[in-house]
Amino acid sequence: MSANAIEIRDLRKSFGPVDIIRGVNLELRAGERHALIGPNGAGKSTLFHLISGRLRPTSGKILLHGQEIQGKPPARIVHAGLSRSFQITNIFPEMTVLENLRCAVLWKLGHRYSVLRPLGRLRDVEAECTRLLEELRLTHRRTSRADSLSYPEQRALELGLAVASGADTLLLDEPMAGMSHSETAAALELIMAVTEGRSLLMVEHDMGVIFEMADRISVLVYGEVIATGTPEEIRANPAVQEAYLGTPNAEEAA
Numbered sequence: 001m002s003a004n005a006i007e008i009r010d011l012r013k014s015f016g017p018v019d020i021i022r023g024v025n026l027e028l029r030a031g032e033r034h035a036l037i038g039p040n041g042a043g044k045s046t047l048f049h050l051i052s053g054r055l056r057p058t059s060g061k062i063l064l065h066g067q068e069i070q071g072k073p074p075a076r077i078v079h080a081g082l083s084r085s086f087q088i089t090n091i092f093p094e095m096t097v098l099e100n101l102r103c104a105v106l107w108k109l110g111h112r113y114s115v116l117r118p119l120g121r122l123r124d125v126e127a128e129c130t131r132l133l134e135e136l137r138l139t140h141r142r143t144s145r146a147d148s149l150s151y152p153e154q155r156a157l158e159l160g161l162a163v164a165s166g167a168d169t170l171l172l173d174e175p176m177a178g179m180s181h182s183e184t185a186a187a188l189e190l191i192m193a194v195t196e197g198r199s200l201l202m203v204e205h206d207m208g209v210i211f212e213m214a215d216r217i218s219v220l221v222y223g224e225v226i227a228t229g230t231p232e233e234i235r236a237n238p239a240v241q242e243a244y245l246g247t248p249n250a251e252e253a254a
């Protein structure tokens with residue numbers, strides 16, 4: 001088993017003649033929370049599209065637990081243990097919270113709706129859903145339709161669907177986007193709890209959140225990782241300060 005959940009080697013992506021991802025090397029260590037930051041247009045979303053299989057790289061390799069996944073279909077990548085959440089809504093709005101989670105758990109187990117399905121395994125599914133509801137702090141919303149949830153509750157359910165699908169490696173796109181200060185604090189606590197023991201790569205613009213939760217940070221500028229390090233190392237890195245954090249109003253622009 002590789003010590004890295006994700007390993008990206010010399011990854012490149014061009015759109016027509018324009019090079020957007022220009023030789024990215026990045027390691028997400030197993031069990032770490034890693035933030036990807038960079039100015040607007042740096043290529044963060046494109047990199048996430050490449051890792052999650054939505055886009056095919058021009059060249060380079062992406063390894064998930066040591067296995068090459070670049071160019072594979074998104075569903076294969078999810079089955080291999082990597083799930084992407086936020087900015088992509090996977091929720092079935094007309095189903096209840098419990099039904100949504102049940103679908104994700106059944107999908108992981110590969111169940112088919114069949115009269116031959118062993119009852120014992122069905123009980124396992126229900127037990128797993130109950131455990132997830134508690135973990136997500138959505139037990140009181142068990143029978144609510146998903147589209148009646150508040151915005152932070154919907155984000156929590158999306159996170160739950162990602163882990164219910166069996167993922168041990170998570171990509172989160174701006175999980176705090178659109179949240180108030182108090183909602184951000186609650187979401188931060190939830191993400192810390194749910195990602196415990198998992199590997200997390202997260203794009204986030206709120207520098208307070210990043211510096212609080214990230215074990216390491218990578219800085220992407222014009223399609224290249226210019227630095228990777230602990231929050232303290234990144235804060236002290238002159239190249240990062242010049243290219244990114246040191247720019248006027250960097251905290252807001254981030």
Ligand SMILES: Nc1ncnc2c1ncn2[C@@H]1O[C@H](COP(=O)(O)OP(=O)(O)OP(=O)(O)O)[C@@H](O)[C@H]1O
Binds near residue numbers: 020038039041046
């Ligand atoms: N399908 C596409 N075709 C052509 N250019 C694209 C395509 N997708 C993205 N780009 C360009 O690639 C660059 C990087 O975009 P990307 O969305 O990955 O940046 P980002 O770092 O996520 O930015 P933001 O922080 O604003 O979300 C931008 O210049 C964008 O216009």
